[in-house]
């Protein structure tokens with residue numbers, strides 16, 4: 490199982506790895522030494538991989554310091570190993586998974602938010618399957634009442650995952666749907682309630698207001714709800730994800746991020762930038778369109794997959 494997950498992560502991040510690891514090898518290999526020019530080039534490579542300006546600068550400074558102390562010979566394998574060590578160290582002990590086996594509350598209510606097309610509904614399908622597999626009774630609430638196709642799409646995912654869904658009419662008040670769904674979840678002794686929301690409304694202000702309203706009506710049913718508010722971000726949009734995360738976090742308190750589409754991008758470094766620059770943990774990553782293509786974010790495994798195998 491773990492081997493398969495690693496394979497999936499490895500293949501998902503292959504574009505990021507090719508763009509980053511190969512370029513590092515080229516830059517350092519051709520220079521022969523880890524001098525200032527090489528460090529500058531390395532910084533550019535990191536920025537291209539979307540680890541973020543601040544992160545790239547910090548990494549280079551660390552590399553410069555360590556290189557000095559350790560009398561660096563300027564070999565690309567050494568740089569790779571150091572970079573890997575540093576990236577992993579940067580995120581040390583910050584893995585924060587969702588609770589899967591032991592739920593701290595019941596129904597454990599997960600609100601899923603994000604702009605349109607980032608992968609909210611797909612993530613919910615995958616997440617529902619994961620909880621169902623762990624033996625939990627799952628209910629999905631369709632609070633995207635804005636888009637006509639939203640409910641049928643969610644129904645398909647619920648069916649694939651083998652879980653129940655609370656349907657809503659198009660145009661219904663999403664906050665009312667959320668309220669009823671949590672009521673139903675309590676009555677049916679559901680373990681996990683996952684709430685899908687709209688990604689697009691007439692304006693961004695409307696969207697944020699709607700999310701606040703949904704939160705309030707969940708809290709009316711259960712003062713602890715939502716227990717998780719997950720912001721879904723599309724990794725292929727790179728630095729844009731940072732702005733989106735900031736905007737959503739201002740409007741509504743986020744407990745975690747889900748980074749999707751890591752299989753189709755060379756911008757995987759954004760996972761590290763998000764953690765460092767926003768302090769909100771990436772909890773899950775999407776590495777494909779299938780039901781099983783969702784994984785907990787583990788920084789060490791991620792960095793290994795992003796930078797490639799340990800240099801020999």
Ligand SMILES: Nc1nc2c(ncn2[C@@H]2O[C@H](COP(=O)(O)OP(=O)(O)OP(=O)(O)O)[C@@H](O)[C@H]2O)c(=O)[nH]1
Nearest residue numbers: 605606607608609610611688749750775776777778
């Ligand atoms: N390659 C890849 N595609 C993904 C992933 N997650 C979602 N997608 C695709 O992204 C597209 C949009 O996904 P949705 O789940 O509909 O996104 P959404 O956020 O619910 O969109 P709206 O409801 O319109 O706001 C679909 O074509 C998905 O198959 C992923 O991890 N990898």
Ligand SMILES: [Mg+2]
Nearest residue numbers: 609610633639
């Ligand atoms: Mg959707």
